[in-house]
Amino acid sequence: MxxxxxxxxxxxxxxxxxxxxxxxxxxxxxxxxxxxxxxxxxxxxxxxxxxxxxxxxxxxxxxxxxxxxxxxxxxxxxxxxxxxxxxxxxxxxxxxxxxxxxxxxxxxxxxxxxxxxxxxxxLQGMTARYLIRGCYPVSAGDTILVHAAAGGVGLILCQWARHIGAKVIGTAGSEEKAALARANGCEFPILYNHEDFPQKVKEITGGQGVDVVYDSVGQATFMKSLDCLRPMGMMVSFGQSSGSVPAFDPGILAAKGSLFLTRPSLMAYTARRKDxxxxxxxxxxxxxxxxxxxxxxxxxxxxxxxxxxxxxxxxxxxxxxxxxx
Incomplete structure (x- = not known):
């Protein structure tokens, strides 16, 4: 058996x-x-x-x-x-x-x-696919922020976005992971344990913010991630490795620049066999x-x-x- x-x-x-x-x-x-x-x-x-x-x-x-x-x-x-x-x-x-x-x-x-x-x-590859093609269609010239850039989804997402022609910023928890992310398309790795990542994002983007944030970490990064977005930017919360995101007032999205927020799943994006x-x-x-x-x-x-x-x-x-x- x-x-x-x-x-x-x-x-x-x-x-x-x-x-x-x-x-x-x-x-x-x-x-x-x-x-x-x-x-x-x-x-x-x-x-x-x-x-x-x-x-x-x-x-x-x-x-x-x-x-x-x-x-x-x-x-x-x-x-x-x-x-x-x-x-x-x-x-x-x-x-x-x-x-x-x-x-x-x-x-x-x-x-x-x-x-x-x-x-x-x-699972990780098709997740990267719906993130980069479905939640926010990344194009050449876009700037994105990828949390856990040295993780399974993160490494695929960084490579895919860089192949498209996007500028890729990523967060990582150690020098070793930052080096791995850099070797896989992340031009600007940030050590989130030692650096204020919203401030670093502002420096990298000349104060403009990124077009989209891909956040699989959840509680520890969610609110600060909103501060990394340009006006009318997209926040994609697709995981919660640090814990669930607490309830918050959606008016915050308006106050921070008419931001968009989505909480997607692979199951929804691939429910139909064609998809x-x-x-x-x-x-x-x-x-x-x-x-x-x-x-x-x-x-x-x-x-x-x-x-x-x-x-x-x-x-x-x-x-x-x-x-x-």
């Missing part, structure tokens, strides 16, 4: 239990997928801790993976037996050696992209043409998911992390 990480109660990394798990046979519209690797993302921590409640318990966490189609249910037209595929998004259940998943959520992998690389890039395929194709094209390099910074056995979560929460990871089978 195959195994999976199962959560019976929310809490710290210790609630991630490695247990036997029989995924069953695929029903209509489903496939049985044998994972080669699974992606590690901060949303997995939110589900584990209960910050994002999960309706069913016990449950298998994880929203990203890649592997081989091992069995196909009736009515499946999107993929075939033996196909190399990847996915990101609902339904949850990626932390497993094998899982059932709706076929319409899978995308076929180009021959040049290994499944281990795909598991490191689908899912468009996001994946755009990501694959940029990777295959060398515009984006996917950096797998850490690899852990799936059975050691607790160690991976501990490192992620302690901000000891750089780039993408994967859990291998």
């Amino acid at each position: 195959s195994k999976a990480i199962i959560i019976s109660k929310t809490g710290g990394p210790g609630v991630l239990e490695w247990k036997e798990h029989d995924p069953g046979r695929p029903g209509p519209g489903e496939v049985l997928l044998r994972h080669d690797a699974v992606g590690l993302n901060f949303i997995d921590v939110y589900h584990r801790t209960g910050l994002y409640p999960v309706a069913e318990s016990p449950f298998i966490p994880g929203l990203e993976g890649a592997g081989i189609v091992e069995a196909v249910g009736s009515g499946v037209t999107e993929v075939d037996l033996g196909d190399r595929v990847a996915y990101a998004g609902v339904p949850m259940g990626a932390y497993a050696e094998k899982r059932l998943i709706p076929a319409h959520r899978l995308v076929l992998l180009p021959e040049e992209i290994p499944t281990t690389q795909a598991a490191a890039m689908m 899912l395929l468009d996001h994946a194709k755009d990501l694959f094209d940029h990777v295959l043409h060398g515009a984006i390099n996917i950096r797998v910074g850490q690899t852990y056995p799936l059975a050691d998911a607790a160690l991976a979560h501990t490192a992620l929460e302690a901000r000891k990871t750089k780039g993408s992390s994967i859990l291998t089978i």
Whole structure:
């Protein structure tokens, strides 16, 4: 029998239990997928801790993976037996050696992209795609601010924006991470632990502010991020690694220059299969043409998911992390 990480109660990394798990046979519209690797993302921590409640318990966490189609249910037209595929998004259940998943959520992998690389890039890469193409369409000459610029999404976002021709400012927590961000398209890394990042942004932009802020940090950076924007700039809050953003008066957006605010999710931007395929194709094209390099910074056995979560929460990871089978 195959195994999976199962959560019976929310809490710290210790609630991630490695247990036997029989995924069953695929029903209509489903496939049985044998994972080669699974992606590690901060949303997995939110589900584990209960910050994002999960309706069913016990449950298998994880929203990203890649592997081989091992069995196909009736009515499946999107993929075939033996196909190399990847996915990101609902339904949850990626932390497993094998899982059932709706076929319409899978995308076929180009021959040049290994499944281990795909598991490191689908959720973060398609997130970068909707951030830079959907929330605010970045153009050549725009100036952007990326928080956690040396993280998985941050590194992809910096490379993609620089490829477009934007000026990229980023924040990082150490000299090592700042150097990594600089090597991946961030022209102006700021050490947020040692520098006042709104003041540095004003200096870099000649007092104008940036066109858009991409903030996955949340509580620790949200209000100061608003001070980095030009009038009518866009604040994109897409994560909360430091904690949830407290409630605030939307009149603040008017007072700071008629700012825009959005709180997007990958699930909404890729809900339709056409949108899912468009996001994946755009990501694959940029990777295959060398515009984006996917950096797998850490690899852990799936059975050691607790160690991976501990490192992620302690901000000891750089780039993408994967859990291998």
